[in-house]
Amino acid sequence: MTGNFIASSSIDIDADAERVWTVLTDPSAIKDFMFGTEASTDWTIGGPITWRGTWEGKDYEDKGVILEFEPGKRLVNTHFSPLSGQDDIPENYHTLTWTLEPQDGKTRLTLTQDKNGSPEEAKHAEGMWDSLVKSVKQIAERG
Structure with missing residues (x-):
């Protein structure tokens, strides 16, 4: 890893x-x-999380660890x-931080990725996270 540039994407969602x-x-x-x-995890702090799928014709299994889990507020x-x-x-693991900020019945969702x-x-x-948070918005607003 040569730097610690932060990627960040935020969106306002019409849902609590x-x-x-x-x-x-x-x-x-x-x-x-x-x-x-x-995705597979039990959402316990210190517990594993895995993501399995196929991307551009290649099977993958990404992995990580749950660092923070504050329902309705923050997931790291x-x-x-x-x-x-x-x-x-x-040193090649990113940290993904999902922050939810309530705003009068709506929610601002911010996702950051370090390293x-x-x-x-x-x-x-x-660019990838912008697409992802837009999808979260669509799903959340569907009810």
């Missing part, structure tokens, strides 16, 4: 924080908003993807 939280933590919703991935987990081509060592190696890498990640 409880509804948005449900979307973020429900395996079927995760599959919808996270590009078809199958590490993330490593072998598809990155990097070695599976701690991007360059401004270009951060910008690429932001």
